[in-house]
Amino acid sequence: MNNSFLRVSIWVYLVIFFLYLLGPLVIMSVTAFNSSAFPRMTPWECLTFQWFGELFQDQRILNGIKNSLIIGAGTVVLSVAMGLAGALMLTQIWPKLRATYYTIIIAPILIPGVVLGISTLVFWDRINRMLGLGADSVLSNGIFLTVIGQSTFIASYCMLVLVARLQRYDVALTEAALDLGATHAQAFRKILLPFMRPAIASAAVLAFLASFENYNTTTFTFGEYPTLTIELAQKVRYGITPAISALAFIIVALTVFFALLNEAKLKRQELVAAARKKATVEELAGKIKLPSFFAGNMAAVLLVVFAVATITVVGTATAYNPGQCIANVKEQKRLEAEQRIQELRKQREEQRKKREAEEAQQGGAQQSAPKPSNNSGFGNVFAPNTLGGDTEEESSEPETPPSNNGGFGGAFDPNSLQTDQ
Amino acid sequence: MSAGVGVDLENLWIRFGDFVAVRDANVNINGGDFFSFLGPSGCGKTTILRAVSGFLDPSEGRVLIGGNDMRGIGPNKRPTALIFQNLALFPLMKVWENITFSMEIKGASASQRRKRADELLDMIALPGQGDKLPSELSGGQRQRVAIARALCAEPDVLLLDEPLSALDLKLRQHMRTELREIQQRVGITFIYITHDQGEALTMSDNIAVMRAGVIDQIADGKTIYNDPNTAFAASFVGENNVFRGKIKQVMGNEAMIATNRSGDLVARISTANQGKLQEGDDAMLFIRPEAFSIAADGATGDHFVTARVTHEEFEGNVYNIFTEGEGGKEIKVSLPNLGQSFEDHTGQNITLEYETRNAVLVPAGELAAE
Numbered sequence A: 001m002n003n004s005f006l007r008v009s010i011w012v013y014l015v016i017f018f019l020y021l022l023g024p025l026v027i028m029s030v031t032a033f034n035s036s037a038f039p040r041m042t043p044w045e046c047l048t049f050q051w052f053g054e055l056f057q058d059q060r061i062l063n064g065i066k067n068s069l070i071i072g073a074g075t076v077v078l079s080v081a082m083g084l085a086g087a088l089m090l091t092q093i094w095p096k097l098r099a100t101y102y103t104i105i106i107a108p109i110l111i112p113g114v115v116l117g118i119s120t121l122v123f124w125d126r127i128n129r130m131l132g133l134g135a136d137s138v139l140s141n142g143i144f145l146t147v148i149g150q151s152t153f154i155a156s157y158c159m160l161v162l163v164a165r166l167q168r169y170d171v172a173l174t175e176a177a178l179d180l181g182a183t184h185a186q187a188f189r190k191i192l193l194p195f196m197r198p199a200i201a202s203a204a205v206l207a208f209l210a211s212f213e214n215y216n217t218t219t220f221t222f223g224e225y226p227t228l229t230i231e232l233a234q235k236v237r238y239g240i241t242p243a244i245s246a247l248a249f250i251i252v253a254l255t256v257f258f259a260l261l262n263e264a265k266l267k268r269q270e271l272v273a274a275a276r277k278k279a280t281v282e283e284l285a286g287k288i289k290l291p292s293f294f295a296g297n298m299a300a301v302l303l304v305v306f307a308v309a310t311i312t313v314v315g316t317a318t319a320y321n322p323g324q325c326i327a328n329v330k331e332q333k334r335l336e337a338e339q340r341i342q343e344l345r346k347q348r349e350e351q352r353k354k355r356e357a358e359e360a361q362q363g364g365a366q367q368s369a370p371k372p373s374n375n376s377g378f379g380n381v382f383a384p385n386t387l388g389g390d391t392e393e394e395s396s397e398p399e400t401p402p403s404n405n406g407g408f409g410g411a412f413d414p415n416s417l418q419t420d421q
Numbered sequence B: 001m002s003a004g005v006g007v008d009l010e011n012l013w014i015r016f017g018d019f020v021a022v023r024d025a026n027v028n029i030n031g032g033d034f035f036s037f038l039g040p041s042g043c044g045k046t047t048i049l050r051a052v053s054g055f056l057d058p059s060e061g062r063v064l065i066g067g068n069d070m071r072g073i074g075p076n077k078r079p080t081a082l083i084f085q086n087l088a089l090f091p092l093m094k095v096w097e098n099i100t101f102s103m104e105i106k107g108a109s110a111s112q113r114r115k116r117a118d119e120l121l122d123m124i125a126l127p128g129q130g131d132k133l134p135s136e137l138s139g140g141q142r143q144r145v146a147i148a149r150a151l152c153a154e155p156d157v158l159l160l161d162e163p164l165s166a167l168d169l170k171l172r173q174h175m176r177t178e179l180r181e182i183q184q185r186v187g188i189t190f191i192y193i194t195h196d197q198g199e200a201l202t203m204s205d206n207i208a209v210m211r212a213g214v215i216d217q218i219a220d221g222k223t224i225y226n227d228p229n230t231a232f233a234a235s236f237v238g239e240n241n242v243f244r245g246k247i248k249q250v251m252g253n254e255a256m257i258a259t260n261r262s263g264d265l266v267a268r269i270s271t272a273n274q275g276k277l278q279e280g281d282d283a284m285l286f287i288r289p290e291a292f293s294i295a296a297d298g299a300t301g302d303h304f305v306t307a308r309v310t311h312e313e314f315e316g317n318v319y320n321i322f323t324e325g326e327g328g329k330e331i332k333v334s335l336p337n338l339g340q341s342f343e344d345h346t347g348q349n350i351t352l353e354y355e356t357r358n359a360v361l362v363p364a365g366e367l368a369a370e
């Protein structure tokens, strides 16, 4: 009994844990497909792909992505190179100095990104001036500064990853290569680098992701090359649209895709290795029998499902036209609004009649309509949008967003309301 | 080339800080020889090999290969190939790529490499295994791949660092013969390192016995076994029974020592010590287990030992008798099994006899750890 209680609580915990982890992502992804102009899941209006189209027409976002990619590539190259050099030093340096060296090289991880950003800016500005270069020199270029600034700490991450692998390297392998006539450069290139390749790949991915999502450091160094995170932050300042949800969805989808791809590849290598171990000499001498890509490889199956789903969605998206639905919703809203207006008119009529009656009784009272309670704050109580939501076609004046979006209170983006028309 | 390239160590010292790993080694290795360094673990064998292959610079002295001083010449420029203690096969390369790595360095084409790899794989009796990874081979197979990889570089001198230590007994014995055959076929100088005296004795033309950085003796296997220079060499190479005492009398190439327990014993003075041992010196007398025979009860003299039997064992080819010896050590006697009947002597006194020429006398010194 105790045991089953434990099991149930573990499951409950897991569910809560994953809800906590993935809930926001799921909700954000769903809002990317809702035609409502403000990113939200309920009320569900129409399935639409318009936000993706909008996303890819937003020059600032596209430019941000481009800058992020350029800076990410630069950071990967610089960080992995510096990380590898650091890792090689660390594993070969004098044992007495190792602890000190390690601490120094790890320190950037502990320093706040903001500090790194400011110091990068100040440092290179000083150098720039010392060299007597102008404000348009390479040393004050936003891409250069951002790559340098991010690499100061991303290189440390890379080094940690690389050291872990390097510690398992047998120096005798390099010696064997030298002994067989290789130069130091050849031994490095043909023996050590291939051994490090998986770790270098991990470090590169890590470096790219760290660079891509970085804000703290970049915000000081980007100059004229705002990255995606910078652009997003600036956008959110003026309001948020489902186009940002669409971007989030794309990122989530790509992440899932690459995670599955990686998993499938690893699993496949494992299976191949196992098969080769089992294979007899004759089999190997003849043709190696690879297991089919899918056998016992859950990740591969998922990957294919995922790919098919993606193709389906994209296919649907190109063919799908939510115009009818949106028109329906619009019509419905209009009807609702009309109905409401009728009701209000009726109410008013009644009130007027009542008042007239009262006036008739009391004589000559003032003419003023009391505001309905749910329309507080707005002069125009007949505005249909306050009743039916906020589709762009119908509203041209500010509105209060629904209470569940309180975090962005007043941050409604007027631009996004117009772009689609 | 037919005579092979020799290796000479001249007054070689190697220090790590204050620690002396190799002390004044002088060795002449003839071209084409199978030469072994034999010594217990940690005595400096690998260190010598690394100095020859170029990974370590001598603190003092010289390493000559083919008469040329190797100072300042890196491992990739020396005509040596080293087989590492742990083999150090490249784990990510296939067997054939491993074997022909030295050709890849020189820019040989893949088809040339494959061809050579196939030849070498045939030679090491692993035909058709070139496409496996080293991790997919057994220990003995990996061993042979390492040899093939070294031979592919066509070295003048092949250096082997305890290459058989990781193998099981059967394979070890098989590989001994195989290594010796390969050496004779390719005709180059082999320098072989081992702590296993059986390996050294069966394969080598000459052996250097090492103890804690010092070379005690250099000679062929028979000489080392029958005529050791030092107490260490006598006790390390093969099984030996030791008797300690002071020299009572020197009689030409023979001498008599006075032992505590077994009375006076006579033995031949080992060749290197003839003329050096004086009366009154502390000395050690060594008699091999197989050099004893059982004498009639009560026989006495300077080549008889009487002791109480503690236990006996039957080993198949020999029958072993253990008796109380000196300083808590046992005396081991091995009688060849020639079909005779063995009676149990346990608990009884037994008289053992040896021939003087089969007992060897050396100055007292450090014994090899058991």
Ligand SMILES: Nc1ncnc2c1ncn2[C@@H]1O[C@H](COP(=O)(O)OP(=O)(O)O)[C@@H](O)[C@H]1O
Pocket (backbone or CB within 6 Å): B016, B019, B021, B039, B040, B041, B042, B043, B044, B045, B046, B047, B048
């Ligand atoms: N790089 C080194 N630094 C310090 N001491 C070393 C080094 N290499 C070997 N030694 C020491 O030298 C001695 C001989 O080592 P080695 O030649 O490896 O012995 P072995 O005979 O077992 O091959 C050992 O005591 C070892 O601790």
Ligand SMILES: [Mg+2]
Pocket (backbone or CB within 6 Å): B042, B045, B046, B085, B161, B162
């Ligand atoms: Mg060693």
